[in-house]
Amino acid sequence: MKTDSSDLGKLSHLTLNSYNERAEAFWEGTKDHDVSQNVAALLRHIESPPPFKILDLGCGPGRDLKSFADLGHVAIGLEGATRFVQMARDYSGCEIWQQDFLRLDLPEEYFDGIFANASLFHVPRSELPRVLKELRSTLQPGGVLFSSNPRGNNEEGWNHGRYCVYHDIDGWRRYMSGAGFVELAHYYRPAGLPREQQPWLASVWRKAATECQ
8 A cells, every 4th residue: 555644644643543532441441451471572582681671662551561660671651642641651650752653753772672562553564664674773782572463464454443454474574574673483362262263463573683685
């Protein structure tokens, strides 16, 4: 799908507005979700000495951000939905950067890890290579990115007022390797269920020493 800047602005605006309108209901529906498997998957692969500097990309109301902080790490949230920004600050006590995924402004080689739990699937495929390279740039050498996306067959479009892309593992690998990442692990969630009952694809990636061409 080809998009120009006005199309992208509309995609972001409508998706973020959908989250803003449903912020409290989203929090009530997700605050007790157990994603400790995902948190552990990121942390176990980071090789720098703790405490780690972690970017929670699309931190929402701050559930996972607080988990990282409670574990003693320096956790910073990045969120585009205004309601979530305030909720995350109040709940986690962490620093929150309000930014659109499609207009990131990140420091170079700053973070040990990026936690992108149910967030990167909102980036249109046309923009994903650029966004992933920006995330790679903000990781320190050898830094680690965790992602979890609802899996599919690479469909792209609107779902309940939000723009979404549903990657399969092969397609996701192409994007990640093309952006200069090396795969460390992948798995499906929830754990212990048949594959047809595991809608989430989780994967862990290390920043390669040199970016793939």
